[in-house]
Amino acid sequence: MGYNFHFIDVWHARDELLDGAWLTIRLSAVSMVLSLLVAVIGAFGRTSGPKWVQRLIAAYVEFIRNTPFLVQVFVIFFGLPGIGIRLEANTGALIAMVLNGSAYTIEIVRAGIEAISHGQVEAAFALGLHRVQVFRKVVLPQALRAVFAPLGSQFILLMLNSSIVSVISADELTAAAQDIQSRTFRSFEVYIITIGIYLVLSLSFSGVFALLNRIFFPRLEAR
């Protein structure tokens, strides 16, 4: 084809890419933590709340999981100002990611809760623990241990989805790549490098999750 690759332009813009990657990491990490918090509360409501709370959470989960993230971003970022709520790009991105991420994590945590044998809960009640104590001390730790792996994969998907918030010009990695592309016209080089950075990010996140799993949930038989 006789095309010469010019990676030098990308190299000159490396700081911009690294800044973008750093924002992607922060945005992802914060939305992972917030999603997990929302998911724990949501899964508690979904499994042991009043009927109307259960229905409401189920409807929320179902609606988010059956619509594209891109459209959710549009509704939040372009739609909300129309009804008087104005958001800065990075805040809008974070809200969209948490709303989206928590719907998936509620389902995962709920599956973990429902997998716990009923005897555990009965025993905890028999010991005189309060409903919230039973959830916090008996149900939740076991549920999180059981679903740690799917939770980790879901969080990596959340990180990859963060590339979509570039459409509202939050200046994360994908937005930085588009910016460099529009300046240098080296689309192939910029995007291949950016894809490489995302690959490193997702491998690093799964490494961190494996480490956290060993710290929080050491193997029982290893003791």
Next chain:
Amino acid sequence: MRSINAGDFLYLLTAMRWTIMLSVIAFIGGGIVGAAIALMRVSSRRWLRWVAVGYIQIFQGTPLLLQLFLVFFGSDMLGVPLPPWFAASLGLSLNAGAFLGEIWRGSIQAVPRSQREAATALGLHYFTMMRKIIVPQAMRIATAPTVGFLVNLVKATSLAAIIGFIELTRAGQLINNATFHPFTIFSTVAVLYFLLCWPLTIASRKLEQRMAVAYNR
């Protein structure tokens, strides 16, 4: 700026068929790639397994949006410009192949080992064994998660809007540019996606329950 009228909703409804069309094309393309990946993944040759693992890692470990950018802008740059619909179909197929390959590998491996051993003992050739013994059983196991994945695929087609292919999301953007009622328009777009995806989610769940019953008997 003008107000939204019935024609706009009709436009969204007709744009839905491009979303459906793109989903079907990507499912067929992804199915072909996925079948190859699944077979490579369970192959007895190590290098084939490694290639498949690498493929899955790259496509599942990077954002679909950038994969589409690379296909669309990259192809243009390398002197073979692809129209948006083709770039979107190609990118989505390559991506779906990685996910379907992983689902189908799991299904193939869920078929009891003894089936494979019995087929080998009968002297069946690899392809005959796969076609007549393993794949028919694996397909039953794979149905529920494959239908579940279709939901993801339909949602993923929305990203084609960003490279300029006019499907449901892009149609919503175009109407919004003319009328500027983003909340109404994008909520409607979301509801239309929901109407496409929800039946698939329900079907996948039903199939899963039926399989669970069949296995607990």
